[in-house]
Amino acid sequence: MKLRDYQQKAIDYLWDYYGDNNGNPVIAMPTGTGKSLIIAEILKILDENKKRVIVLTHVKELITQNYSCYIRYHKQCREPGIYSAGIGCKKIRPITFAGIGSVYKLAKNFGTVACVIIDECHLVSPKAETMYGTFLNELREINPNVKVIGLSATPFRTKEGYLHNGPIFTDLAVDLTTTYWFKQLIQDNYLAQLTTKQTDTEYDVSKVLVRGGEFVPKDLQATVDKKTLTEQIIKEVTTQGDNRKHWLVFASGIDHANNICTCLNENGVACASLDSKMTSQDRDHIIRQYKKGKLKALVNVNILTTGFDFPNIDLIVVLRPTLSPVLWVQMLGRGTRPAKGKTDCLVLDFAGNIKRLGPIDDVYLPFLKKKKSNLATHKAPVKVCPKCKVYCHARVTKCPNCEFIFPKDNKLHTKASDLSVMGGDYFNAEITRKLFRVDRVLYKKHVTKKGLNTLLITYKCGKQFITSYVCFEHKGFARTMAKRWFFKHGGDVNNVPITVDEVLLYISRKQLRSPKYIVVKTGKRYKEIVDWRFE
Numbered sequence: 001m002k003l004r005d006y007q008q009k010a011i012d013y014l015w016d017y018y019g020d021n022n023g024n025p026v027i028a029m030p031t032g033t034g035k036s037l038i039i040a041e042i043l044k045i046l047d048e049n050k051k052r053v054i055v056l057t058h059v060k061e062l063i064t065q066n067y068s069c070y071i072r073y074h075k076q077c078r079e080p081g082i083y084s085a086g087i088g089c090k091k092i093r094p095i096t097f098a099g100i101g102s103v104y105k106l107a108k109n110f111g112t113v114a115c116v117i118i119d120e121c122h123l124v125s126p127k128a129e130t131m132y133g134t135f136l137n138e139l140r141e142i143n144p145n146v147k148v149i150g151l152s153a154t155p156f157r158t159k160e161g162y163l164h165n166g167p168i169f170t171d172l173a174v175d176l177t178t179t180y181w182f183k184q185l186i187q188d189n190y191l192a193q194l195t196t197k198q199t200d201t202e203y204d205v206s207k208v209l210v211r212g213g214e215f216v217p218k219d220l221q222a223t224v225d226k227k228t229l230t231e232q233i234i235k236e237v238t239t240q241g242d243n244r245k246h247w248l249v250f251a252s253g254i255d256h257a258n259n260i261c262t263c264l265n266e267n268g269v270a271c272a273s274l275d276s277k278m279t280s281q282d283r284d285h286i287i288r289q290y291k292k293g294k295l296k297a298l299v300n301v302n303i304l305t306t307g308f309d310f311p312n313i314d315l316i317v318v319l320r321p322t323l324s325p326v327l328w329v330q331m332l333g334r335g336t337r338p339a340k341g342k343t344d345c346l347v348l349d350f351a352g353n354i355k356r357l358g359p360i361d362d363v364y365l366p367f368l369k370k371k372k373s374n375l376a377t378h379k380a381p382v383k384v385c386p387k388c389k390v391y392c393h394a395r396v397t398k399c400p401n402c403e404f405i406f407p408k409d410n411k412l413h414t415k416a417s418d419l420s421v422m423g424g425d426y427f428n429a430e431i432t433r434k435l436f437r438v439d440r441v442l443y444k445k446h447v448t449k450k451g452l453n454t455l456l457i458t459y460k461c462g463k464q465f466i467t468s469y470v471c472f473e474h475k476g477f478a479r480t481m482a483k484r485w486f487f488k489h490g491g492d493v494n495n496v497p498i499t500v501d502e503v504l505l506y507i508s509r510k511q512l513r514s515p516k517y518i519v520v521k522t523g524k525r526y527k528e529i530v531d532w533r534f535e
Contacts, residue, residue, distance in 0.1 A: 003041060004190065006176060007034055009535070011041050013174045014149075023170030024148040026121060026163050028155035028177045030360075031333025032191055032311070035151045036069035039117055042149065043095055044074045051114035055097045056132070060086035060280070062119050065309060067097040086280065104131035107138030113146050120306050121150030122326055126160055126167055136168065153177065153333055156365060158324045159213050162487065165494055180519045180531045182361040183433070191336045192311075193344040194360060196391045197240065198384045201233050202352050205321045213366075214323050221253030224319065230256075233350050234263045237317055240348055244315035246290070247271075247297035248304065250331055252320045257299045260319065264297050271297040274304065305330040311337035314345050321351035325363040328353050332360045354391055433530070434520050436461035441514050443507050445500045453500040455482075459518055459529075466520060468529045472500055488532050489513050 003011065010027060017025050029035055039055060046053050055066055063084050070080060081093030085102045092110060103110075116136065118124060124132045139146050150169050155177065156162045164172045176185070185191040203224050209216040241247060247269070251257035257273040264271040272286045272295050283303070290298045291310055297317075298304070305327060316335045322328055331353075335345030347354075358364045383406070384391055385399040397406055439460045446456035446469065455470040470485045471478035486503070487493040489512040497503045506512050519531035 003037060004034070006181070006185065006188075006190065007037055007041070010038055010174045010176065013535070014042070017171065017173035021171060021173075024150070024168060025171045025173035026150045026152065026155050026169050027174040028152060028172060029174070030177055030182065030185065030191060030336060031153045031330070032337035033176065033185060035119060035153075036066050037073065038151065039066050039119065040070040040073040042115075042117060043070055043080075044077070046115055047074065047077050047095060050094075052094045052111060053096070053115045053117065054103075054110060054113055055095075055117045055119065056100050056103075056135075057119040058100055058123055059306070060084055060099060061308065062306070063087060063097050063099055066119060070095070070097075100131050100135065104135040107135050108142065110139070112143045113139050114143070115147045115149065118148065118150045120152055121163060121169070122152040122154045122157060123306075124150065124163075124168060126157070132168070154326045154329045156326065158326050158366075162493055165492055171490070177361070178531050179361045180433070180435075180533070189338055192338045192342055194332060194335055194347055195344045196347045196349065196354060197388070198391060199233075199348055199350050200236055201229070201350055203229075203319075203321055203350060205352065208321070210323065215321060217253060220321060221256050224252050224321070225256040225259060227259065230259055230263050233319065234260070234267055237348060238264075238267050238269060241315045241317075241346065244346060245293075245296070246310070246312045247315045247317060248313050248334055249297060249299040249317040250305075250320040251299050251301050254301055256319070257301045261297075261299045264299070269297050270295050271299060273299040273301075275301045276303065304334065308334060309337070310334075311339035312342060313337070314339075314342050316345060316347045318347065318349040318351045318353055322353060323356065325357055325365055328357045329360055329363055336360070435533075436464070436466065436518050436520055438515050438518055443504060445504065455500050455503055459515075461518070466518065466527055466529065470503075472497055472503055486512075489515075 010029065014025065014027065027035075027038060029038065043053060043055070055063075057063055057066070063082060064087065067080060067082055070077065078094055080095040080097060081091035082089040082097050083092060083103050083106075084090075084097075084099040086099060090102070096110065116139065118132070124130075127133060136146075136148065148168055150163060152163070155164070155172060155175065162172070163169045175181075182191065186193050205215060205220065205223060208223050209219045237247075249257075249260060249264075251260055251273070254275045254277065257275055261271045261273040272289065274283050274286060286295070286298070287308075289295050291312075313335050316331065318331065320331070322331075332347065335347065356364070385402060385404050385406075387404040388399060388402040390399060390402070398404070399406070436459070439462065442458040442460070444456045444458070446454045448454060452471070453473050455472060457468045457470060459466045459468070470482050472482045472486075474482070483493055483496045486496050491506065491512060497506065503512075513534050515532035516535045517533040518529050519533070521528045521530045
């Protein structure tokens, strides 16, 4: 089996990282881009070097998926083992695929482990006393040099921040979740495009209690689980999704899911619901029926956000309001896998998540903000095309779907970010992105007319010189963008320098990475650097 070009690049980035570093890196890849293949390739190399490795995750579906992929990809490998109570197999081998719940007290049984690979590593708690923490600490007692590699489509936690800021992971070695990479993967048909339309109905969750950065489940379900409201929504879904073949619905609670399922069946849509109270056998049976096409819709409650691989999903119905960017990206990721006959995946968001959290390729991250805003009332920079009802970025002047020309409104342009809602400005002819190879980077302190210091960066790209200003000593959005630049170049987002002199010190000590490519947005008065690549 041959790796795709971007998968091979991800592997190359990882080995390049280990050429200069000795930490525990994260590999960030969008849902549907083949993390199982990446794991298989890493295992192949480690197996050839007779290393003992454990692949950990939290659900049996991922254990089976990663195990099966490895067996297909590396047929000459030593026989791997599976250790999972849920699967009914407890075999320890030099290469072992395990569920953390089954092994976290058994670290000493695995001997001297060289590497631990954690799939869906965003679920690893930073606290030492958790299952992952307990297991890894005991492995380190046997081998202090054990390496940990994490994989996830969301390389951050909703509250704590980026995974590589500790305590387990130290670096982001591979990041294919940027806007640039999403664009490239969609254009190469490795990912399916997500499309959105404004719904006529939207839940009002303004009075729902918030605790720990998320809506309180009981209060949320009581607010959204109204019979009249559900019937109204299902009527709209059946109209909008009439030509869609495989529907996936996210509900806000078990009662809510059952009521949605009943309403869909009453409207002639074959449907079943999944929740945590069902047996694994019943859940597996329903999923098989769904994949065979005997069920058109599947309603779930916190079951199918990770580890569910079914590329044919072409309609996602969001009836689960959330304040979690991790959960939001994972929900949307169920529809990004391409499949034969599938042109795109329609997202019908009745929960208002698009407005709160933005796009899958540039999700709103509250921990990057200096002032903690109220996520429940936060609004992403989006607007709705009055002609086709498609969500567009607040800054676009032409709808990417129907080419409606928006009337000029300067207020829309003052604080909007430069990225699209669902990749919309990729197809806007007024804006283009170009990739420039960087031959040399020059850093200099620059003083503005108001006396503020900024970091002036000049990129020499062939015969062109492209400049950029990074404002560490400013406030507000400029400071936020400086944090983003610092993180992207290898800095700790929780310890961002206050002055330009401090940044220049980091650079002189070679503590920040230098990009080999920059992504430049053109079509405006000035060129604007929107991303950096460190191949």
